[in-house]
Amino acid sequence: MGGRDQGTGGPSRIGAFTLFQVGGLGLAFWLIATFLWHITFGQGASLPVILFLDQDFPALLIALLLLALAMPFAEGKGFGLPAPRSRIIIPLVVVFGLVAWAGHYLLFQNYAISRDEEVARFAAAYIREGLFARPIPAEWEGYRRAIMPEFFSPFGAADYWTAAYLPVNSAIQALFWKLGDPNVAGPALLVAGLIALWRVALHLFPDRPDAVWVTMLLGLSSTQLWITAMTPYAMTGHFALNMVWLALVLRGGWLSHLVAGLVALVAAGLHQWHFPPIFIAPFILWMLLGRRWAVAAFHILILILIVIVWAKLWPGFLTHVLGPPMDVRPAAGVADKVGSLFERLGDRWQPLVNLTRFIAWNNILMVPLAVLGVAAMRWRRALKGQEIALPLALGCLAGCGLALAQGYGWGYRYAHGFIGPFCLLAGLGWARFRPAGMMRPIFIALAITLVTAGFLAWRTHLFVAPYAASHRMIDASKADVVLVDPRGGLFVTDLVRGRNGVPGRPMVMNLGMLTLDQVDKLCADYVVELFDRAEFRPLGVPLARWKLGRMDALRAHMKVVGCDKPVQPPLPATLEDAFKAAGDVL
DSSP states (O other): OGGGGTTSSSTTOOOHHHHHHHHHHHHHHHHHHHIIIIIISOOSOOHHHHHIIIIIHHHHHHHHHHHHHHGGGOOSOOSOOOOOOHHHHHHHHHHHHHHHHHHHHHTSTTOOOSHHHHHHHHHHHHHHTTOSSEEOOGGGGGGHHHHSOSSBOOBTTTTEEOBSSOSHHHHHHHHHHHHTOGGGHHHHHHHHHHHHHHHHHHHHOTTOHHHHHHHHHHHHTOHHHHHHTTSOOTHHHHHHHHHHHHHHHHHOSHHHHHHHHHHHHHHHTSSOTTHHHHHHHHHHHHHHHTTOHHHHHHHHHHHHHHIIIIIIIHHHHHHHHHOSBOSSOOOOSHHHHHHHHHHHHHHHOOHHHHHHHHHHTSOTTHHHHHHHHHHTOOHHHHTTTOOTHHHHHHHHHHHHHSOOOOSSOSSOGGGGGGHHHHHHHHHHHHHHHSOTTOOHHHHHHHHHHHHHHHHHHHHHHHHHHHHHHHHHHHHTOOSSEEEEOOTEETTGGGGOOOBTTBOOSSEEEEGGGOOHHHHHHHHHHSOEEEEOHHHHTTTTOOEEOOOOHHHHHHHHHHHHTTOOOBOOOOOOSSHHHHHHHTTSOO
16 A cells, blocks of 8 residues: 555655545444444434435445545546635635525425424514514414424413524524525525635645645535525524634634624524534633633633523523413523533434434545544644644534434534534645645545535435425415324424414414314314325325324314315416326326
8 A cells, every 4th residue: 555655745644545545444434333333223213314324325335435446546636726815716605605595496495394494484584574573363372382383482482483593593594585585594604604714724724725725625515514505504604603703713813803702692692502612612722722811711701691691681581572481491591401412412312323424415535634634733732722723623523522313404414513623624634644736636535525415415305305395285275274194204293384484374283282172173163174194195205103093083083074175286277287287198
């Protein structure tokens, strides 16, 4: 192997063949361990495991095969790249933002699949109207939990529907909604985050434009970044604001640190306040090691302010405006948050499958190069606060170590805010162990990642399409009320939602959260239709076997009283559409 690496710059250099070989073997062993732990010896199939088998496992197999085939050809300069100046980088980043915006409509069919995303859009709708919550119409108060099954705020819950998450992500969407399209919010944040990543890379590698390009190309080729930006998830905001914060801190000066503090405060209000402190805390340690006492003290005060504002003042404000907690106990306190994190770590820690998803949805060389970035660290300098790799690595370790069960997510979304640090560590590893300008391995990795990205985008579209079609079918109903019987379908309860975040006609409810008397009253007072496995299974919604005897009794009663009319597909608008629906058999 050493013969293949000759001429790469001396004993401190690592050849592309070795990089591909060791990186590929490491990822292969991780993939095998994931399969053995979660599939061979696993108990049950959680959603991340289902998505792992459907998306990540084949994608990584493809990537590892291509990596092995490319190994003999990995060393070399590749194509020449211009200096990473603004006139090149900014248009490139904007193009990726436009791709993410178009992808929401093409890939996701203008549909947010998870309850997390729907709740964020729900809050954006009432914030756009200048409200802090959606007042529950009097006629629907008795059905409020069937209409909003989960992720609702307990504050004033008897009279208001309010998202359980903090408001900043929804407020950003509401702002873009006012400007024309809330789905521009994610792509705009993606663009901001990538530009900030570029600024940080320029600061770290002033004499290595190739390392700047490596950092940027890893970020631009992150399938997780640009597909998540197609959704209302708050994670794109965490990536963007983390990078903006770091760019400001590295720029230095009291004004930059002051603005960075404001950015951290805003980031903590995106959806859950604990994410920015996990990112910021290692940099405070770095400042303390470097004896930058005043700066460290300022950012410690910012962390304290984050807890005061979002864990104390915000719940108090909601109590004052909306009323005391109802229906469920509040979970906005500091003790609740910390307790919830430790409970989930102890009960549902899933490091292998979550981090395998993270690896599969990013550039195939990102993690191997990031490991080199940690290896490049000079520990004596690090303990004096002179190595930026230390806080970057500690943050990545924390982001990956807290590998909590996430449910939906394209990649591992809880580590989303650390994709930037991973790319920067990779740039540090490249600058330390690779000769300047020898870019061919990165271009090969880009080509491999482009193949896997296409596969993952295709699988994502196929997964989302049945739910999007089911939502369109429900939304087109002319009934007053549509009752969703979720039995027989995976996460079908997430179809209980309004139109563009606003509950209305038809009012969609979860049948499993209604009593017999409530069903009788709905059937007597409204035109009611039923949406169950007979409708959503032919659309391709994955099978899930639920045994709920109470719902069997409800359905039997509805049949007796003649209140089980199914939701019908909308009639074709034109004769041409009718022929297409009939398969052009006439």
